[in-house]
Amino acid sequence: MQMKEYKPxxxxxxxxxxxxxGADLAGNNRLNYPAEVKIIRVPCSCRVNPMFILRAFxxxxxxxxxxxxxxxxxxxTSGNYFTRRRMAALFSMLDFLGIEKExxxxxxxxxxxxxxxxxxxxxxxxxxxxxxxxKRLEDLRCKR
Amino acid sequence: xxxxxxxVCWCGSNIAGTVDVKAVAEALKSEPGVVFSTEYQYMCSQAxxxxxxxxxxxxxxxxxxxxxxxxxxxxxxxxxxxxxxxLNPYMVEIANIREQCSWVHKEMPLGTEKAIILGKAAVxxxxxxxxxxxxxxxxxKRALVIGGGIAGIQTALDIADAGFPxxxxxxxxxxxxxxxxxxxxxxxxxxxxxxLTPKMxxxxxxxxxxxxxxxxxxxxxxxxxxxxxxxKKKARYVDETKCTGxxxxxxxxxxxxxxxxxxxxxxxxxxxxxxFAQAVPKVATIDADYCNMLKNGKCGVCTKFxxxxxxxxxxxxxxxxxxxxxxxxxxxFEPISMEKxxxxxxxxxxxxxxxxxxxxxxxxxxxxxxxxxxxxDGKHPHKIVFxxxxxxxxxxxxxxGKEYCxxxxxxxxxxxxxLTRDKYPDTDVTVFYIDVRTPGKNFDEFQRRAVExxxxxxxxxxVGKVTPEGDKLIVRGSDLIANxxxxxxxxxxxxxxxxxxxxxxxxxxxxxxxSMDTNDFFTEAHPKLxxxxxxxxxxxxxxxxxxxxDIPETVSQAxxxxxxxxGLLQKDMLLGNPCVASSNQLMCNGCSSxxxxxxxGAISYEDKEFPGPNRTVKVRRVATVNxxxxxxxxxxxxxxxxxxxxxxxxxNSQIMAEVxxxxx
Amino acid sequence: xxxxxxxxxxxxxxGVNPKKCMKCGKCTATCPSFDEMEYHPHQFVYMVESGxxxxxxxxxxxxxCLSCFACVDRCPRGVEPAxxxxxxxxxxxxxxxxxxxKADDVVKYLDEDIPQQAIVSAFRKYSK
Numbered sequence: 001m002q003m004k005e006y007k008p009x010x011x012x013x014x015x016x017x018x019x020x021x022g023a024d025l026a027g028n029n030r031l032n033y034p035a036e037v038k039i040i041r042v043p044c045s046c047r048v049n050p051m052f053i054l055r056a057f058x059x060x061x062x063x064x065x066x067x068x069x070x071x072x073x074x075x076x077t078s079g080n081y082f083t084r085r086r087m088a089a090l091f092s093m094l095d096f097l098g099i100e101k102e103x104x105x106x107x108x109x110x111x112x113x114x115x116x117x118x119x120x121x122x123x124x125x126x127x128x129x130x131x132x133x134x135k136r137l138e139d140l141r142c143k144r
Numbered sequence: 145x146x147x148x149x150x151x152v153c154w155c156g157s158n159i160a161g162t163v164d165v166k167a168v169a170e171a172l173k174s175e176p177g178v179v180f181s182t183e184y185q186y187m188c189s190q191a192x193x194x195x196x197x198x199x200x201x202x203x204x205x206x207x208x209x210x211x212x213x214x215x216x217x218x219x220x221x222x223x224x225x226x227x228x229x230x231l232n233p234y235m236v237e238i239a240n241i242r243e244q245c246s247w248v249h250k251e252m253p254l255g256t257e258k259a260i261i262l263g264k265a266a267v268x269x270x271x272x273x274x275x276x277x278x279x280x281x282x283x284x285k286r287a288l289v290i291g292g293g294i295a296g297i298q299t300a301l302d303i304a305d306a307g308f309p310x311x312x313x314x315x316x317x318x319x320x321x322x323x324x325x326x327x328x329x330x331x332x333x334x335x336x337x338x339x340l341t342p343k344m345x346x347x348x349x350x351x352x353x354x355x356x357x358x359x360x361x362x363x364x365x366x367x368x369x370x371x372x373x374x375x376k377k378k379a380r381y382v383d384e385t386k387c388t389g390x391x392x393x394x395x396x397x398x399x400x401x402x403x404x405x406x407x408x409x410x411x412x413x414x415x416x417x418x419x420f421a422q423a424v425p426k427v428a429t430i431d432a433d434y435c436n437m438l439k440n441g442k443c444g445v446c447t448k449f450x451x452x453x454x455x456x457x458x459x460x461x462x463x464x465x466x467x468x469x470x471x472x473x474x475x476x477f478e479p480i481s482m483e484k485x486x487x488x489x490x491x492x493x494x495x496x497x498x499x500x501x502x503x504x505x506x507x508x509x510x511x512x513x514x515x516x517x518x519x520x521d522g523k524h525p526h527k528i529v530f531x532x533x534x535x536x537x538x539x540x541x542x543x544x545g546k547e548y549c550x551x552x553x554x555x556x557x558x559x560x561x562x563l564t565r566d567k568y569p570d571t572d573v574t575v576f577y578i579d580v581r582t583p584g585k586n587f588d589e590f591q592r593r594a595v596e597x598x599x600x601x602x603x604x605x606x607v608g609k610v611t612p613e614g615d616k617l618i619v620r621g622s623d624l625i626a627n628x629x630x631x632x633x634x635x636x637x638x639x640x641x642x643x644x645x646x647x648x649x650x651x652x653x654x655x656x657x658x659s660m661d662t663n664d665f666f667t668e669a670h671p672k673l674x675x676x677x678x679x680x681x682x683x684x685x686x687x688x689x690x691x692x693x694d695i696p697e698t699v700s701q702a703x704x705x706x707x708x709x710x711g712l713l714q715k716d717m718l719l720g721n722p723c724v725a726s727s728n729q730l731m732c733n734g735c736s737s738x739x740x741x742x743x744x745g746a747i748s749y750e751d752k753e754f755p756g757p758n759r760t761v762k763v764r765r766v767a768t769v770n771x772x773x774x775x776x777x778x779x780x781x782x783x784x785x786x787x788x789x790x791x792x793x794x795x796n797s798q799i800m801a802e803v804x805x806x807x808x
Numbered sequence: 809x810x811x812x813x814x815x816x817x818x819x820x821x822x823g824v825n826p827k828k829c830m831k832c833g834k835c836t837a838t839c840p841s842f843d844e845m846e847y848h849p850h851q852f853v854y855m856v857e858s859g860x861x862x863x864x865x866x867x868x869x870x871x872x873c874l875s876c877f878a879c880v881d882r883c884p885r886g887v888e889p890a891x892x893x894x895x896x897x898x899x900x901x902x903x904x905x906x907x908x909x910k911a912d913d914v915v916k917y918l919d920e921d922i923p924q925q926a927i928v929s930a931f932r933k934y935s936k
């Protein structure tokens with residue numbers, strides 16, 4: 001059997017005002033992080049429906065990270081507080097679904113924290129790699 | 145089905161250096177919906193934009209994907225291009241293959257692979273895009289300035305000068321703010337009152353300016369161009385329209401033991417008072433906490449002596465409702481409390497004072513008529529110690545100090561020291577400093593003059609303890625340059641207290657949905673490029689509510705805020721953001737989940753008729769979103785249990801499609 | 809021990825980050841042992857930070873600190889100089905593997921007025 005180098009698939013949801021700008025800043029400063037990270041822009045971290053995360057795991061993602069403004073700094077004043085609570089609830093159920101909690105994370109990255117963005121992604125990818133390939137979450141509604 | 149055109153930008157070598165742009169364009173050709181795909185060196189250039197316009201016409205494109213730099217950079221550019229080609233501008237999506245791909249990855253195959261995936265995600269999203277039209281809203285041509293200090297006055301004057309009506313809301317009985325309490329101003333030493341009071345009078349006489357003194361903002365609703373504000377005019381028990389400010393009532397008021405806050409409690413005032421002689425409006429105010437008539441109905445002396453018949457004990461708080469197009473926050477600062485700094489004995493000795501108190505002690509209109517006398521015994525102090533950075537740059541003591549540098553203390557301490565030596569050459573003046581920070585025009589020269597010409601003794605070190613002993617204050621400090629511990633028996637100790645934002649700023653920020661930092665300073669939309677705007681549209685910042693500032697800086701920021709307000713108010717219509725939430729009323733079950741999470745109150749409910757079975761009509765309670773108020777955060781879309789709520793431009797199906805495209 | 813390791817060791821065992829110091833000198837301002845000390849609290853912080861630790865190891869100043877913690881209390885940046893002094897002192901005692909105060913020596917210090925607690929705390933301060 002041929003051994004293939006394991007490359008995780010990471011989906012990152014970034015809020016438009018802080019984290020997406022932080023990711024841009026990481027780019028401006030040429031701070032490297034693994035290419036496995038793919039960013040989806042959302043207006044606010046509270047736009048991230050837990051369904052999106054489950055969908056990503058269903059489709060074979062190995063890790064999902066949600067980045068938002070720091071608590072108190074949300075462009076929409078309170079959106080990231082919703083995110084924090086929703087994700088705490090979701091993450092507590094992931095184990096039940098057979099997904100390690102470490103495959104998901106909520107991080108606060110401001111528009112000024114390009115270095116933090118890159119460091120966070122490096123750390124997260126390293127963690128996910130150490131966990132290995134994810135079991136694909138089955139779609140219970142319609143087995144294909 | 146959409147007809148999508150894909151345009152991959154080289155960005156010179158910025159993208160093409162690590163991404164094989166030709167391969168990306170080729171790979172995206174076979175994506176569903178894509179009918180045209182190409183690459184070009186600089187998509188954002190005129191030639192690049194023309195290329196897009198021509199392709200739209202030639203291939204009848206309905207959607208555009210640009211693989212280029214961050215949408216924060218050029219999304220607006222390409223939307224304009226689309227609009228010029230006759231497309232809806234919201235049919236454009238950007239795949240960020242520069243900041244989030246070519247610049248952060250080094251290997252060509254990796255970069256190319258990722259760029260293709262990002263492009264696929266954007267194509268998948270555009271497939272589900274729908275044309276959006278921004279709503280328009282009219283602009284109320286009136287501005288509100290909250291705070292009547294020098295920042296608020298200057299902003300109001302500048303806006304009024306451009307011909308727009310402005311209201312100033314000031315919580316104190318008079319405008320003027322902290323600057324009215326100062327004696328001289330650095331670095332030119334002109335007297336604060338001489339330059340401030342004419343501006344106060346200008347504000348009062350300007351026909352475009354209304355001053356609501358002794359008033360507070362109670363509630364704010366609405367959005368940029370259309371704020372609805374409730375202002376509480378507190379009962380001052382004096383009819384402002386009748387009072388002439390003659391002061392007869394004040395002379396006769398028998399309640400003489402009210403601490404005078406204008407002089408920071410260093411002398412007393414009456415229960416009916418005018419804060420200072422040049423107050424604007426010059427109208428008396430009754431302090432309800434001390435007035436005998438209001439407390440127990442026994443007195444009424446002021447009524448007897450008021451020739452104008454202005455006293456009205458039955459006056460009630462009044463709520464004024466007004467509409468504004470723009471709001472300027474100019475709430476200013478307060479010195480922090482010195483109570484918790486036990487080591488400086490502020491609570492133990494009257495002769496340990498703050499710099500603002502010193503300012504009153506040297507002010508000709510102050511409690512000592514400008515003579516520098518010790519508060520305890522009224523004697524002239526011969527040894528004065530100034531301590532800088534009291535509570536500033538204090539990282540370990542969050543409960544009593546502030547981590548930031550208060551910025552103004554070095555200069556006003558130099559001013560105090562210099563003026564003291566100038567007026568009383570027999571006085572020894574020692575200043576303990578950690579660093580002297582004097583960046584500003586003629587600032588360092590000023591501080592050096594205090595040392596070289598006026599003989600102020602600057603000691604590099606900090607005071608560790610002040611102990612009252614007899615009528616002296618024993619000051620123990622370090623002199624780091626001499627590596628010595630020094631002990632001074634001072635007559636007066638002046639603490640340069642840190643400054644903090646006014647306590648009313650936090651609740652105000654909540655009302656305005658304007659963001660604040662951890663120190664309660666308002667945050668600006670961009671720390672360098674948009675320093676006078678709050679991230680909340682239509683809210684502007686003036687003066688120390690945004691960060692520590694001296695008077696020249698405050699005035700220039702006030703002018704900048706005014707020019708931003710004028711720019712907004714001269715527009716007749718504002719284009720809104722079309723990426724707002726909307727509810728599918730067929731699916732909505734009226735549960736109110738969305739209403740509860742909406743930070744803007746943009747969601748309301750209406751009873752609507754829906755066809756039921758057997759030709760019946762059923763009335764259901766369903767959510768509607770006010771698109772003018774919605775800011776498009778999407779909190780409601782996730783809260784909605786039935787999936788009825790969706791966000792234009794970031795629809796559930798669109799984000800799902802992006803997830804699918806990435807995870808394929 | 810090499811200097812670099814010594815510095816790291818002192819910083820680790822004390823839990824003090826001397827980089828936080830903004831050199832205001834408030835620690836030294838009220839140090840009651842100031843006159844007794846060759847090196848004062850702010851100098852301890854600076855010298856450890858700059859790796860100039862040998863003179864401290866040799867200095868009598870180590871044993872003059874009363875551990876009154878006035879410097880810790882006053883420091884606006886939370887540097888905690890007293891902990892640093894303690895850490896340097898411990899590194900000397902550990903390194904030499906000899907206690908500053910031996911039980912046999914106590915006798916000559918004893919007098920009627922000295923509280924027993926002082927002897928106990930002296931052992932704590934001057935011994936391993």
